[in-house]
Amino acid sequence: MNAILTMIAQRLALGLLTLFVVSLIIFFSVSLMPGDYAEAILGQAALPDTVKAFREQLGLDQPAYVRYFQWLGGVLTGDLGTSFSSERAVTELIGARFGNTMFLAAYAAVIAMPLALVLGVLAALYRNSFYDRTVNVVTLTTISSPEFFLAYVLIMFLSVGLWNGSEMIMGGLFPPIANVSNDVGFWERVYRTTLPAITMTLVIVAHMMRMTRASVIDLLASPYIEMANLKGLSKSRIVFKHALPNALAPIINVIAVNMAYLIVGVVLIEVVFVYPGLGGLLVDSVSKRDMPVVQGSCLVFAAVYIMLNLTADVLSIVSNPRLLHPR
């Protein structure tokens, strides 16, 4: 038991260290910006005095490491600075949208997880059957399609419909734009975000299902399953009693890794559906070159991503004693 705790503590420490290094990268990459930052924001025509005042306002006249610690201190106390374009606090901008992004990700996860597990386990059990091949081709196609393609195809068939020359056919099931504000009730919110959630599901199920299939196949090839087969146990008993408990570790890992992927994949889909999430905010700020907001949202995304990967790591250690004794 102690070995597990040490290992988890090690992973946590490593995760914190990674976060720290990532914060360094996010902060200092800004100083790589060609030319003077203040001039870049204010434009070539700005008066020298204005530039100077702006630099002082941003604290750019201080050395970089001082600014870093000020920024880090701010991050830890929940102050990410002020947006250049809207003059609002970055924390406020991000906070409002972070919840929306998490809601969408959770919604997609709730549909995707059971679906992927069932499809994956079935594909592994009936390997090389017609079902397996069909699922393989379909998932390969959804993985290969750009997210915005899947999104627009769904919008077309389930929302606006197709123009066949004289009238619209199909469509009308869901709104094409995921317009949610704070006063929208829970079920209404679920209804309005169905299309983005389905799009995410399509992408993520493919990955999850293929990984689940691979790990179950891997497991079914192990000697003790062969032994169970030779003993003449029934197939259902082998699957449920012998295989599944051991398959849990890799499957948990698959889920956590894909959740990390989901959080990032949400960026493109939020833009397609004009969903007020963190991804949309990030993309907007990149095109406006609104540095504080970009830094803040990148940090939040990176932190969530690192934490989910860390969770995957820890869970796979906890659920697999063999990992505790690496050679």
Add this chain to the structure above:
Amino acid sequence: MTRFLKFMQSAPWSARFGMFVIAVYVFVAFFVPVLAPFGETELVGRSYQGWDSTYWLGTDSLGRDMFTRILYGARNTIGIAFITTCLAFLFGGLLGFMSATLGGWVDQLLGRFVDVIMAIPSLIFALLLLTIFGTSVPVLIIIIAVLDSTRVYRLARAVGMNITVMEYVEAAKLRGEGLWWIIRREILPNAMPPMVAEFGLRFCFVFLFISGLSFLGLGIKPPIADWGSMVKENAALISYGDITPLLPAGAIALLTVAVNFVVDWFLHKTSGLRDEH
């Protein structure tokens, strides 16, 4: 030649389909100026005209011919993704093999560096870097190549590690051959099959990545015809039930599927290395 034909005949239908599609795309990419009815950025009519005999797929928001731009998109989008993937393999492959051959602190340093880069989701990192350096095609190519080379590095190092322990590499080292010679003459030929398969997969990834960025308006920018940004520019048509804006997106999906089919078969052929994903 007969051996090659036999090899082709052994391919399943999915791989043949994939090869056919890739061949068509490459053909179009090379012969666009001859094939396209109009110029890449030529304004030929009113905006958003429907499909007819002159403008096969109608016109876009500025009145440029859609069909022409889709053809040109093959050259621009695939070309840029291809260059990016090549660069990523050049950086990542070289450093990976170097790590494997030299070992020691070089390996440690590069390994930790790659770990940190990979800890940040690549889309987020790319967006951060694009904010800093601005969005132009050369910058885009370099940023994505560098970010993607981390994945190539990992594979190249892993494959290289298995080769550097072989006696013939040992022998070459004792003969006093240089690092470059060992990488080029001993490691590279033996690492070819997994690296080629990885090239296909990385190309798909880069291709989708660049299309995604272009779709967000942060990648390849108009007036250059590019499939991602074409979807963005003409997305308004979708609300009228017109499928034209989906065609460039479909073109992206079709090529990626095709490459995946071929890679799947290739992996199956050359030992079952990395059977999944």
